[in-house]
Amino acid sequence: MIDAHIHLDWYQPDERQQLIHTLKIDGMIAVASDFESCQKVWQLAQKHPFVYPAFGWHPEQILPSAQEINHILQAIEQKFDKIVAIGEVGLPYYTKRQDPSLDVAPYYAILEQFIQAAKKYDLPIVLHAVYEDASVACDMLEKYQVKRAHFHWFKGDKDTINRMIDNQYMISITPDCWYEEEIQSLIKQYPLELIMAETDGPWSFKGPFQDQMTHPNMIIEVMKKIAEIKELSFEAVRQQVTNNTNCFYHGEASVKLPPPNKA
Numbered sequence: 001m002i003d004a005h006i007h008l009d010w011y012q013p014d015e016r017q018q019l020i021h022t023l024k025i026d027g028m029i030a031v032a033s034d035f036e037s038c039q040k041v042w043q044l045a046q047k048h049p050f051v052y053p054a055f056g057w058h059p060e061q062i063l064p065s066a067q068e069i070n071h072i073l074q075a076i077e078q079k080f081d082k083i084v085a086i087g088e089v090g091l092p093y094y095t096k097r098q099d100p101s102l103d104v105a106p107y108y109a110i111l112e113q114f115i116q117a118a119k120k121y122d123l124p125i126v127l128h129a130v131y132e133d134a135s136v137a138c139d140m141l142e143k144y145q146v147k148r149a150h151f152h153w154f155k156g157d158k159d160t161i162n163r164m165i166d167n168q169y170m171i172s173i174t175p176d177c178w179y180e181e182e183i184q185s186l187i188k189q190y191p192l193e194l195i196m197a198e199t200d201g202p203w204s205f206k207g208p209f210q211d212q213m214t215h216p217n218m219i220i221e222v223m224k225k226i227a228e229i230k231e232l233s234f235e236a237v238r239q240q241v242t243n244n245t246n247c248f249y250h251g252e253a254s255v256k257l258p259p260p261n262k263a
Helices: 013-021 035-047 066-079 093-098 105-121 132-143 158-166 181-189 216-230 234-250
Strands: 002-006 027-030 051-055 085-090 125-128 149-152 170-173 195-197
Touching (some): 002 149, 002 195, 002 216, 027 035, 051 066, 066 105, 085 149, 132 149, 132 158, 158 181, 181 216, 195 234, 216 234
Parallel strands (some): 002 027, 085 125, 125 149, 149 170
């Protein structure tokens, strides 16, 4: 089992040590948020073989310098055969909600550079693109014929959901599936073959996870809820979601699983 999206470098050192020493799953996709984050994620991956690094620039922050983006793109070029993805990249949906006058054109340009890099190096891309931003991201992915796209913690309307399913884009579900009706509805609509599980740690959650440090082990609870909603056995969901993640990020041949039995 693999946590499909975590900001491992954002944890405090003592939290990270606790997390690593109590790990019950097999690995995690450690995404980056800027050039310094890329370096930290790379170092963590060198130290821990179950950490799979992705390089990118998180869009929910003030615009970086051109030099910052160039450094990240150069790092991708140098290590494209050793990282598992480009990410986290995307568009500033929540920043724009706070500041409707925000000029998003430069953010679009940065995302397009990363999508071009994903095409050039044949790497998966991890996207922060929700609601109306998701359709913009879809436009760019289709323009460059990038097929391996992962919309993490996705939210969007029915038309966008159908478009993403048609394009075989992956989504990942977080622990908020235990208490958010919007995410529960998404699980019902989206094919299990296109779903992964993530924590987005250290982001904290409510409900049964209130006041807990977000831990990659929480993806086990995510899979339990997916199984409940889809009326499948936990084991069937665990196998399929794990297979989805391995195939998407590591390019391993898909294992043809038997039809899942209902719980």
